[in-house]
Structure formats: structure tokens, C-alpha cells
Amino acid sequence: MRLRRCGADSVLVELGSLGEVAAARAVLAGLPGLVDLVPAARTVLATFSGGVPRGVEDALRAADLSAVPAPAGETVVLPTVYDGPDLELAATTANLSPDEVVALHTGAEYTVAFTGFAPGFGYLTGLPAPLRQARLASPRTKVPAGAVGVAGEFTGVYPRPSPGGWRLLGRLADGAPPLFDPEREPPALLAPGHRVRFEAV
Structure with missing residues (x-):
């Protein structure tokens, strides 16, 4: 997993599989201030109101990204x-x-x-x-x-x-x-x- 800042309010999370994308999307969806999530085949772009909150990387690394969430x-x-x-x-x-x-x-x-x-x-x-x-x-x-x-x-x-x-x-x-x-x-x-x-x- 790799995180790349995209301006002041967004972060691009690079992942290794579609399953990891789905798991990361579920983690990001629960973070405060989220206004948009854009998943792709190997990335998720998360945009927040008022800047990317602290702890985004910690939340992702603490999660089991091999556990694909239910539809x-x-x-x-x-x-x-x-x-x-x-x-x-x-x-x-x-x-x-x-x-x-x-x-x-x-x-x-x-x-x-x-x-x-x-x-x-x-x-x-x-x-x-x-x-x-x-x-x-x-x-x-x-x-x-x-x-x-x-x-x-x-x-x-x-x-x-x-x-x-x-x-x-x-x-x-x-x-x-x-x-x-x-x-x-x-x-x-x-x-x-x-x-x-x-x-x-």
C-alpha cells in the first residue's frame, strides 16, 4: 500500500488488488469529513472537507485489507x-x-x-x-x-x-x-x- 497526497484535501491510496481496493474503500468511508470516494482497479482517491484528517494511513494499516466487505x-x-x-x-x-x-x-x-x-x-x-x-x-x-x-x-x-x-x-x-x-x-x-x-x- 502506498499513499500519495493530491492537494490539500485528497489522498490517493495505491493498492495491490481489487479486493484491497474494496476493503480500503470501506475503511475510508468511515473517516470524518469524507466528501468523495473514487475507487479504480488498483487505487482509491479520497477527498475530505477541510483537509485530509490525521490518522488516515494508520487506519488503513490497522485494517485487514484482505477481508473484502460484503456487497x-x-x-x-x-x-x-x-x-x-x-x-x-x-x-x-x-x-x-x-x-x-x-x-x-x-x-x-x-x-x-x-x-x-x-x-x-x-x-x-x-x-x-x-x-x-x-x-x-x-x-x-x-x-x-x-x-x-x-x-x-x-x-x-x-x-x-x-x-x-x-x-x-x-x-x-x-x-x-x-x-x-x-x-x-x-x-x-x-x-x-x-x-x-x-x-x-
Whole structure:
């Protein structure tokens, strides 16, 4: 673990794994004066009101950062149509049938590790090992909003049309809640620590 000051009010905590990030985020969330937490794959940026309080490093070093906290809140269920252009590729790579890929993807419960890339995009951990596959060799120039994909240890949903290289297994069904709505409070449906499950329709 390494701490780097970022101005007078923020500190960047560098860690070794997603699990340590989740544990450190839980520790930082309990400190006085916290106004914002931004986790990423190996870091957490904590911003405080009135300066970084004393004892931040001591609190982190005293905690068991190997103990990943339980996901928070209710499970967000995302109805999904599994007709993606890379479903067959994912099945072939995993030596499974497309139906087995769908069963694996819907049978797991995921946790939002962090958000980024685009507003509302959550990097979800908990992907079954056979579905942990490489990105496409050539990214698509445009992935439609609602596309459900896998890449490496993550699964996720594209909140809006954008380029992307994840293997696409399907898409959110009509009527699924938008991942990002600036008129909603909060605008993002998914936040770090939330639980997520995909449901085939």
C-alpha cells in the first residue's frame, strides 16, 4: 500500500488488488469529513472537507485489507436478451454451448468494483472463470447502448453507444432501467459495492 497526497484535501491510496481496493474503500468511508470516494482497479482517491484528517494511513494499516466487505444494498436485476454477436465466440473459447454460457452468466452474482469509461458504466466482478476471456483483437467502432459484454475478469453493460472491444453476449431487454439518467437521483444506477444479477428473458 502506498499513499500519495493530491492537494490539500485528497489522498490517493495505491493498492495491490481489487479486493484491497474494496476493503480500503470501506475503511475510508468511515473517516470524518469524507466528501468523495473514487475507487479504480488498483487505487482509491479520497477527498475530505477541510483537509485530509490525521490518522488516515494508520487506519488503513490497522485494517485487514484482505477481508473484502460484503456487497451493499439490494441486488440490481438486469433483464438481458442473450443474442450478442460474440456469444458463439465466447462459447467456443470456453468449450461450452451458448446455452451453457448464458447459464453461467446469469447464475453468478456480481459486485460493482468501480465505475468509469463512460457515465454509468460499472466494472462488475464475480464473472465465472470460463467466461474470463480476452478482449476482441479489433475493437468495434460502435457498440450499441445496453450491450452486455465480458473482458478479462469483468462483465459490464455499455450505457450509451461508444467504441469498445469487449465480447458481447447480449443486450438489456426493452424496459430495463437506464444505467445513467441525468434526471434521476442518483444519475447512475450502479455504484461501487452494489450487487448485480443478469436475468435471461
